[in-house]
Amino acid sequence: MKNKIFVLICFVLGIGCASCDTDNYEAPQSKLEGRIVYNGEPIHLGYNEVNMQLWEPGWQLRAPIDVAVDQDGSYSAVLFNATYKLNIRSAQGPFRSIQNSTTQSDTIMVDLKGNQVLDIEVMPYYMIRNTQIASSARDITANFKLERIITDANAKNVERVSLYINKTTFVDRGNNIASKDLSGANIIDLNSINLSATVPAITPAQNYVFARVGVKIAGVEDMLYSAIQKIQL
């Protein structure tokens, strides 16, 4: 009996000792962060719709590090110090890439030595301006202007504009409790677009919602949004 207990203790001790060893790699320390911007203004996006890829050249096996872009156009990644190639794939986002002067392509070289803030300038098809969202009782109305940024041969039409309302701060076409669409053909004046929707009953009750407007551009996968606003009911 005593012998058994001794063996058991040795066994547990053995496991304990063997598992104490720390990882032999340091965790990455350097933070790369920034926003996707047009003339310094952030471009707001849907939740988990747009992502970028970081490639670190020089390794035998190649795999990208995916970097998701948040709803307010910001991104961040904690990385090892190295030189990375940052790339937004061509069909991602409601914008076009601007040619990088160093690489002569849409790839941006990032030489990471410690924390770095890097805003990425892009060329959006449209920008949402002067967004005003207000409530009257449970009706939410939004008024905004749509400015056409790309006007050359690459210009694209508006498929629809939408107002989205949600009870949490995730607000987009996939995350909403109420929405209102207006198809592009029915927009009379791009300078003043009005949308309104009614907030349905929310359980558990809350006296505020989050809202924003979005634009679906014909032939572009990801939508462009305005900033999320908290609306008191």
Added chain:
Amino acid sequence: MKKYIYIFLTGLLVSSSSCNDEEFLNKKPTNILLDEDVWTSPNLVLSVLSNLYMRFPDFQSIEGWANYTEFDEAFASNAGDYGRHRNTDYGYGNWGLWDYGYIREINLFIQKCTAATALNSTVRDRFLAEARFIRAGIYFEHVKRMGGVPLITEPLTYDLSGDPSYLRHPRAKEHEVYDFVIKELEEIKATLPNELGSKSRATKGAALAMQARAALYAASIAKYGASTPEVSLPGGQVGIPANMAIGYYQTALKAAQEVMTLGYGLYMNKPDLGENFASIFYEKANNPEAIWVEDFALAGGRPHGFTIENQPRYQAEEQQGGRINPTLNLVQEFEKLDNTFAPLPINDASGNPILYSNPTDLFAGRDARLWGTVILPGTQFKNKEVDIWAGYMRPNGSIITSNNIGGRADVNGDGVTEQVVGFSGPIDGLEWTAQTGFYIRKYLDPDPGSGTIGTRSDVWWIRYRYAEVLLNAAEAAFELGQPDVAANYMNQVRARAGLTKPLTTADITFDRIVHERKVELAFEGHQLFDMKRWRLAHVVWNGSRMTVADLNANIGKAEKASTMPFGVWPYRYLTNPADPTKYDWVFRVVIPNPATNPDRFRLGNYYSQISDAIISNNPLLVRQPNQ
């Protein structure tokens, strides 16, 4: 003294056993068959071939029920699969395929069979044609999921030189793979026998049916790919030039019309049209419709568990079932007998529920295929009530129900409890109940014992059937500007479903073509690949949340968005609580609680990801677009 004897004996033993190395090392193994044994016996060759047949992959099939619930055809009523309705995006690697091990073995078979002079040449030619049929099929599977893949038609061998880079092959163009498939099938069709009764081996009909489908896929990618220029690669590994569409449509129409001359026909053996439609999938005798199937057998054969997994929960033969719940989205697509589309009449114009005396009355006057595809509330399976109803509803809208299947509660306040919910549910969030109000009927086996683990089911999995050939021909003819020809083929399929008012030439539109495939071929593994080749997937599964108004709009339209699984729940309507014999049925549209997020098919999902590991091994492979 003894010691010396042992030493002497040991020496003797060693020398005696080591004298004939040659013979000792070349013993014929008793546990494996060698090439020279196999390739002299037609029976053994057939065994090798049947192994190749058995490994043929399908994305959605009766051997993997859960894949049917990936899109909007069905809801997964199984606790471990609710995640399918909670995520938004499809992974880039979903439904991918990269099985060069399998292709190598097919190539080895072809190489060895070609050299097998001991076989009778007629027998050998048939084996070879069958192997080439399987190879064409697996390349078709690859190209429809991955786009252009390396075309390897010889078994590759590594020379152990330390540098395997000569084994790397780049991706072929997407149309080159389709061309290969079409050419191979063209070459072998004459060698394959036209045996209508031989369903699980390659026949002339199977080769032509596959050729028609492959050509149709290539044609529609060429034509509709123009609408999504982002989904292409400059090297042509993904995307087919638009000017090739006409040629492929012509090939598809010609091949499909050739199948029509072989003697296949639509299954029409039963007077009840709904039952007749369901019988196509479980009745193996006298079935002129099935062309190529994966067959299963009971007792010592290969049975499968599709009926166990999906039988109605009430009176199920095991304490499980009911996993696939077809959605209201699909049910509403089944049109009315006057060829028009309409949502189910659940509420009247002022929003009050319409009362029905039987639950099935809600579905009256619709396409008979609905009854053959879906188990509706108020119907029977294996001559047993399915018992799908969600509770009692009072005129003020309040509901009496229970959280257990067949649960009881006091309805009329007399202190006596009665059953307040069906034994098949629906109960929100309770697995295996009919959470959309429906169960699947297609491919369920009505034989006794098919729902037990001890017996299981031998219902076959039909890969190609005659009705699809007709629809393929109809689509090709429509695209070639022959709507009269298309109408003729479509009407044959529709007449069998009880839609006796024929479609006129003017009725044949792209929406009609898309719709007919959706209802005729539901749960047969076509939906994803059809939506991909028409470049409709990102339009239909667009990631936007749906409301009931969205559900009821645009029924029968190709571009109708359908991102969330809806259901319809029947309630007994308590008009007079004092007299419990008087109740009628009312219905309510729901989204099952576990379905929280809309589906979004991204442009990068059109062609499945080639994994980083594969690309690292072979840098000649080009990445898929938009991933």
